[in-house]
Amino acid sequence: MNIKKIVLLTMAVVLMVSCNSGDKGELVGVKGKKWHPEKPYGMTLVPGGAFIMGKSDDDKAGVQDAPTKTATVRAFYMDETEITNSEYREFVYWVRDSILRLKLAEMADLEGKTPGNGDIGEFAYKDAGDPANMTPYESYMINTYGDDQRKINNDPELYFDTADYPDELYAEVMDGMYIPLEESYNGQRTWDVTQFKFQYTTMDIQRAAKDRSLKRSDVINQEEVEIYPDTTAWIRDFAYSYNEPMHNDYFWHDAYGDYPVVGVSWKQANAFCQWRTLKKNSYQKTKGKQPVNKFRLPSEAEWEYAARGGLQGATYPWGGPYAHNDRGCFMANFKPLRGDYAADQALYTVEAKSYEPNDFNLYNMAGNVSEWVHGSYDPASYEYASTINPNVNDADNQRKVVRGGSWKDVAYFLQVSSRDYEYADSARSYIGFRTVQDYMGTEVTLNAIGN
Known part of the structure; x- marks a missing residue:
């Protein structure tokens, strides 16, 4: 059989398949499974949009690390509360x-x-x-x-x-x-608990995109993380202080099940995100459903945008400029009145769903526990970060950003624009986290023209 006959035969087969497919020979695309967005349990949809990122008021601390700039972020789901002890215990178990x-x-x-x-x-x-x-x-x-x-x-x-x-x-x-x-x-x-190690694999897509000479194996990273929280943080963080009851009971006792998990490092928080993705997609597979986007830590821009709750230029998630309302009640769990921890009716943390949520229905975006984000701390990062989905996370910079302030911080650190950091392998009694998941699609925006 010569080449000409093979080509003609191939064309005939293609035409026959096309005729039998019902598409009348038109280009109709590959038909996949019907898909609908599904809001993850315990999360809220944060619509994409633009906002003024950074210090809108005077930088009273003189840090000069958050100059104002307009930034735009895409839509995403975010945990309504910080990850709780009960939720993190599920990971540990x-x-x-x-x-x-x-x-x-x-x-x-x-x-x-x-x-x-x-x-x-x-x-x-x-x-x-x-x-x-x-x-x-x-x-x-x-x-x-x-x-x-x-x-x-x-x-x-x-x-x-x-x-x-x-x-x-x-x-x-x-x-x-x-x-x-x-x-x-x-x-x-x-x-x-030193045996409780979670192993997972990640791909450094940023590095792969910037250096096309790299092989796929060059950007595959194998991770192994001890995932049990460091409960001794309650004692190490505060010298000459009696915090043994928190060390002994806070993580494992059911009395604190709905309180935010602490003593978790940035690396452990990322491991939790990987496990949560694995857990959900394992279920999706058993039901014959498509996998979901991965759970991850929010970028700095996403966190600040979500914390503002749609309010432009606000000092706090509830607006401001004060940390209490018109009845004199404090709006968050922090250290007010020159160090009176009890003035806000809480000595340490409070339940994750405490105080009023912001306009995105997110609780404790200020106070209670500071939160890890997926970004490295650089005082100048706002100067060179992109204006669309800005994110600066340098693998060589182990100073990772925490946002929101905590139960042991003064009001300045509760401001939605305040930045702070801790080292990636450090665990503190006042740092927790919450996760986000990318929304598939672009039609959900907060400040689109005509809305």
Whole structure:
């Protein structure tokens, strides 16, 4: 068969497919799944728009790090509250249980245990005992890339009560998850939280876009982060101060479940965002739905825009210029009146959904806890940052921006334009975070002409 006949045959096949598709030979595009935007639980939609970013009043502190400029941001979803202890504990438990299941699977594999006997074998790898349990794809991946591709079994319930342990091998694995017996305190053994490490992979798209000579492997970063909050921050942050009750109870006790998590570093906050994305997209996959945009920390511009709640030139999320209303009630949780922590009816943090929200329905955008954002602190960054979706995050600059002020700060740091920073690996008893997710589409804007 010559080339001419092959070409004619190919054209005939293409035309036949086109005729059978119902498009009458017209260019109609690939039809994907029907998609509708879905507001994430606990988040509010912040419409995109332009605003005056920076200090609109005199810079009384003389920092000169936030000159005014017009900035425009795209629409995004933002958590209505700071991430709470209860929400962060879900992350911690997920990591703990995943590590525990992996160790149980490894022990079952080492001892040749398989499901069906009511012992540790119930937690064996999915492919254990019967290769027929694997799909051809799973079999290929394991044979090609090794045991790292084996799937742990998430079906059986984990046992935490020692009376329920199915056998001694299970007890041995559990024993290794706790601190050594000789280090137990008051007869209580606690989890060895240094084992709670979350591993994830990121791609440095900014670097890849700027240097096209790089290979894909050059911009893939493997991360491993210990994710348990540093509860000792309550003691280290305040010398000669009695804060042991907060150290002992604040993170794990249900009494503080709805309070903002603290003692979390910038790196841990980013790890939480990665896990939250993984959690949601795992669910989306089981339902045959498209994946959602990743959860992440807000940029400085997004945070300030959201904190202003649509108010141009305001000092605080509620407007201002004062930190109290016309009845003399304080509008946020901070340190007023020359250091009277109790004047605002709170000595430390308050519940994440406290005080009145701003006009975007966001709570505590001023006070309670300062919040990590996805930006590095440079006093001059406003001078050179873009005016559309401005964001300055230098991987070599470990000074990461925190915004909003906290329960231990004076009113100046509560201003929506005030900037502060902490080092990325530091954890403080007054710094938490909230997450955002990009909105797909461009039609949601706050100050569009005609609105």
